Amino acid sequence: MSTRNELKRKACEAIEKRKNELIAVAKMILENPETGFSEAKTSRLVAREFDLRGIPYRDRLALTGVKGEIKGGRGPGPKVSVIGELDALLVSEHASADSKTGAAHACGHHAQIGMMLGAITGLQVPEVLSHLSGSIVPFAVPAEEFVQVERRMALRDQKRIEFLSGKQELIRLGEFDDVDMAIMCHTASDMVKSTFAVGGTSNSHVVKYIEFIGKGAHAGGSPHLGINALNAAAWSIMAVHANREVFPESETVRLHGIIGYGGESVSAVPSDVRLEWRVRSATPEAVARNSTKIDQCFKAGALAVGAKVKITTIPGYMPVRNNSGLQGLFKQNAQALVGKDKVVQMPPNRNRGGSTDMGDLSQIIPACHPYTAGAVGAGHSKDYTITDYEMAVVNPAKIMAMVVIDLLADGAAGAKEVLEGWQPAMTKDQYLAFQRDRAQVVEFDGGEV
Ligand SMILES: [Zn+2]
Ligand SMILES: [Zn+2]
Known part of the structure; x- marks a missing residue:
């Protein structure tokens, strides 16, 4: 019987061994940036990586999403999603921008796909997976950056989507109905001396x-x-x-x-x-x-x-509501990997001013949205660059693999604990009703007053 620490060590070793390959995938995505709901190449690349790893998946979810499932060897149990965002935004002056479309990974989402693949690389090690209950759901999701509104409204008019962001639309489609909890990690350039930040919220x-x-x-x-x-x-x-x-x-x-x-x-x-x-x-x-x-x-x-x-x-979007159980596990494992003094805990009301549709998901299922260092330059600008891929891809991959082990080992005791203490802010139906109610068209004739 392996202890959780042994499982974590094996998972991290496997990630370490394949880290150059994971970084290469992230860099390939960096060089082929695509904006939300048109991440065709990025989506195919994820599907190919799932094929190479023998992971069954469904693709073209909310147009470009790819959702895999890896079953643990200890029978059914909770499903934990490891999320990576597929999309870039438009920053044509960025050094890695697509010269035709102006799309650029000026928010570091390419690193997220690398870390998601890294986490499953660790978890797929047979000695690790055989000790896990439930399943891991690696999920590459489209369109987090809420840009190109006119284009997305046209997609809506064509009835190809209803909601204009990826996770919103995936919630509507029921793609999170069978997911019990979700984790991800976003890169940041304002970490000062810290390597990871957990907690806080968003607008x-x-x-x-x-x-x-x-x-x-x-x-x-x-x-x-x-x-x-x-x-x-x-x-x-x-x-x-x-x-x-x-x-x-x-x-x-x-x-x-x-x-x-x-x-x-x-x-x-x-x-x-x-x-x-x-x-x-x-x-x-x-x-x-x-x-x-x-x-x-x-x-x-x-x-x-x-x-x-x-x-x-x-x-x-809705504000991020970080689940304390998931966040606690992320923090503990980050501290174990990089040292106690390198992980900062933000107070729950610390609001960075930006917004993410992980906030929407966090209203419905337990979720957490921590940050990793590894980037420099202002986010969403031509200067935002991942300069340290160990920090931006390899470390978060290891931490997320370790979090999943804590959740799904020992008969998924960790995941069950998260679910026992969980109160959703909204059910999926309440969420959809709330969002549909926010949609509005107002017409005003200033010549007729
Ligand atoms: Zn962004
Ligand atoms: Zn982002």
Whole structure:
């Protein structure tokens, strides 16, 4: 009978032995970045890796997701998912950007696929797997970065997806119905002296797609015959700024957006201007409140010049609710691997300001979303680069393998303990109803008031 520590040692040895191969997979994904719901090459690469390891899987879930299952040798029991995110975002100035699409791994998700494959490399060692109950579900999930909203709305109109992010859509499709708990690990560049960070939370958000509709006219000869949609948009952005002083700091409000389309010919009064916007706040209640306020700003822009505006509010993310049991296991194993002083525990209300759909999943099943070092540069910028793949891929792979051993060894006593203490914030049905309720279209004619 092997002790858990022996199983962990064997799993880590196997990961160590194949680490160059795992890092090579991550680098291959880095060089072939694809944005959410179009991660075709990345998805195929994951499927090939599962084939090589003899892991049965289903693919094309929420268009590009790949979900495997590795059964432990001790019979049925809880299913633990090890998640890796497939997608890049658009940062065309990034050194590893795709020259045609502008996609770049400026959030380090390529490392996540490497660490997910690494974790299962350790867990598939026969002497390890034979001691585990239940199963491991390695799950490569699409579209965490909530970008290219117009394109995703077109996919929704074609009925290929309903929700515009990967985990949201996978929840809807029932792909997490048979998963009891989920772990993953994200890279970070702001770790100072720490190697791992656990705890904390993230912002909730909604996504806005705003269409200002004006009236075209010759911009020199007859501007008085036009209605300038770009001026309406510009005025609405100023109205958003005029509200910034009213938000309490505890709500970590972030209001930001881009002009996706700003007009057609400089010689014509712009009649069609479209924005993508984001309303982030610490709680879904604050998001709802601030979302209404921001809608007023877009209406104010339309009103100022007599334009029309159509505001589509799209369900965004929920705050991360780290499960204390999973987080505790991650912390213990991280401390064992890299030393006590290298693992920082963030307080539960520490909010980094960003958002993730792991937050959505964490409302429904026990989940944790820790961070590993290994990156430099500001996230989502051209400078965000994984410089230390041992830290970004190999260490988290080992820790996640050890966490799964703690959960599924000894008759899955660890996983059962997590489940006994677990209270979901929402059932899946409540979650879907809540998100569908957040979807809204508001039309306002500033020329008719
Ligand atoms: Zn990101
Ligand atoms: Zn990310």
